Amino acid sequence: MNEPLDLEHIKNLAAGFVVDDLTPEEAEEFRQVLALYPAELVNEIEDLQEVLRQVLDGFTEVEPPPHLLPALLNAAKGSTNKPVVVKQLALRWDKIAMGIAALLVIALGVDYYRLRQNFSLVIAENQRLRQEFGEAQAVKALLQETQTRLFTFKAASSTNKASGSIIMNPERQKALMLIRNLAPPPPGQAYVLWTIINSKKVFCGEIKPYTWGTASYELPFTPEMYRDFFNPDFSGLVVTLETNPTASRPTGPIVMQSSQI
Amino acid sequence: MESNSSPFHLPDYSSATDEALFEALKQQHSSALSILFHRHGRLVYGLALKILANQQEAEDLTQEIFLSLWRNAAKNPECRYFVRYLVTMTKSRAIDKLRARHRHLKLVERWGQSMTTEASPDPNPLEQATLTERSQRLRIALEQLSEKQRQVIEMAYDQGCSQSEIAQRLEIPLGTVKTNTRQGLLKLKQILLDPNTLAL
Numbered sequence: 001m002n003e004p005l006d007l008e009h010i011k012n013l014a015a016g017f018v019v020d021d022l023t024p025e026e027a028e029e030f031r032q033v034l035a036l037y038p039a040e041l042v043n044e045i046e047d048l049q050e051v052l053r054q055v056l057d058g059f060t061e062v063e064p065p066p067h068l069l070p071a072l073l074n075a076a077k078g079s080t081n082k083p084v085v086v087k088q089l090a091l092r093w094d095k096i097a098m099g100i101a102a103l104l105v106i107a108l109g110v111d112y113y114r115l116r117q118n119f120s121l122v123i124a125e126n127q128r129l130r131q132e133f134g135e136a137q138a139v140k141a142l143l144q145e146t147q148t149r150l151f152t153f154k155a156a157s158s159t160n161k162a163s164g165s166i167i168m169n170p171e172r173q174k175a176l177m178l179i180r181n182l183a184p185p186p187p188g189q190a191y192v193l194w195t196i197i198n199s200k201k202v203f204c205g206e207i208k209p210y211t212w213g214t215a216s217y218e219l220p221f222t223p224e225m226y227r228d229f230f231n232p233d234f235s236g237l238v239v240t241l242e243t244n245p246t247a248s249r250p251t252g253p254i255v256m257q258s259s260q261i
Numbered sequence: 262m263e264s265n266s267s268p269f270h271l272p273d274y275s276s277a278t279d280e281a282l283f284e285a286l287k288q289q290h291s292s293a294l295s296i297l298f299h300r301h302g303r304l305v306y307g308l309a310l311k312i313l314a315n316q317q318e319a320e321d322l323t324q325e326i327f328l329s330l331w332r333n334a335a336k337n338p339e340c341r342y343f344v345r346y347l348v349t350m351t352k353s354r355a356i357d358k359l360r361a362r363h364r365h366l367k368l369v370e371r372w373g374q375s376m377t378t379e380a381s382p383d384p385n386p387l388e389q390a391t392l393t394e395r396s397q398r399l400r401i402a403l404e405q406l407s408e409k410q411r412q413v414i415e416m417a418y419d420q421g422c423s424q425s426e427i428a429q430r431l432e433i434p435l436g437t438v439k440t441n442t443r444q445g446l447l448k449l450k451q452i453l454l455d456p457n458t459l460a461l
Contacts, residue, residue, distance in 0.1 A: 012444075016443050018446065019442055019446060020348075020349040021443075046279065050344075051450045051453055052344050052348060052446065054395075054398075058396050059399065059415075059419040062303070064323060068323060069299075069302065072298060072323075073291055073295060075324060076327075209393075217393065218393050218397070
């Protein structure tokens, strides 16, 4: 370590450490540098881990099933590394007293197991509720803003159960569409959203969430599209089924239409 | 933070640093494990599901990985770097499981299978909105990388490929895969951790 520190080289090693692709020589070099500059390098490692976390987070479209955490906590309970202290029963106890003690131990053990199991479930439920609360707060914040508008959609046909809503705020340039029971479009076709201005339909973009059925989709509106909502001649929104999702005029049937709240 | 070392005492670790959580894990405090699962469970499960393309196996592997962290925290100081440990272990064990099954499906086929046959729980609309925002934020950041850096990172963490698999598929040396992965991660650090560079 007599050579001057090459910061870029050390950052490169830290990145290699986090993605776990260091050669044995690099790993040894990094171990030595880490021992010399623990505070600086631990910060760098933590930042790079946060980046890796965000990368995986962005690529992940599923949530672990809710039963997984309670199952994990139960399994962890059975594999605790703590040493178990075994007390010798006094030999002077007679057999009846030993029997009663054993029954008590079993009864207390079962109660304790149930208590721990319930506690694990409560922790998991608490976490789920906290996450949902955080997400609901975000939508609530949007709803509290004066410029926010909310539209609901109903299926144009009585046999179709599709419904949805759009919440949008022109100041924050945010528009979110929530859909329910909207079947995937047939192959080669797409759902397209239109604003109705002066009885004419104006293109607002294709609706393409990651999943169909019940889902949400952040609408990539242009500033002009946001302005259309405040046009005095604006009278609503429709969703049509189109073969050309970029066409400037609708040719397909109306699937859903809006009413403003 | 911790005054009672009993594993059955459950303090609130919800805002604890990784260092504090690591100490609590070493003491076998199950609430620390619970918080770690809450923070990183979806990464492990999501990555396992992408590689294994089987929901039950992904669940089993997720449990196996967190249990391994639980058991090894006191023995292995490198467990302290949770994301690194969890991601490395998940990729390595999932790839081992694939090899053990002699499954030689191409990646695209695996991915297609996971998208069509696996019935993961549908996220509710709010969850979906959060997922969409996370995904968009990452896509914007990835667009700022060089093509090779973006490719290797997508292949490693979106498709679950090993580095040798990436080298083979892109027909580049393994060293180039490593360089691009590391440089890509460092560049993403500048983009994703600077609040001024990414505003959705």
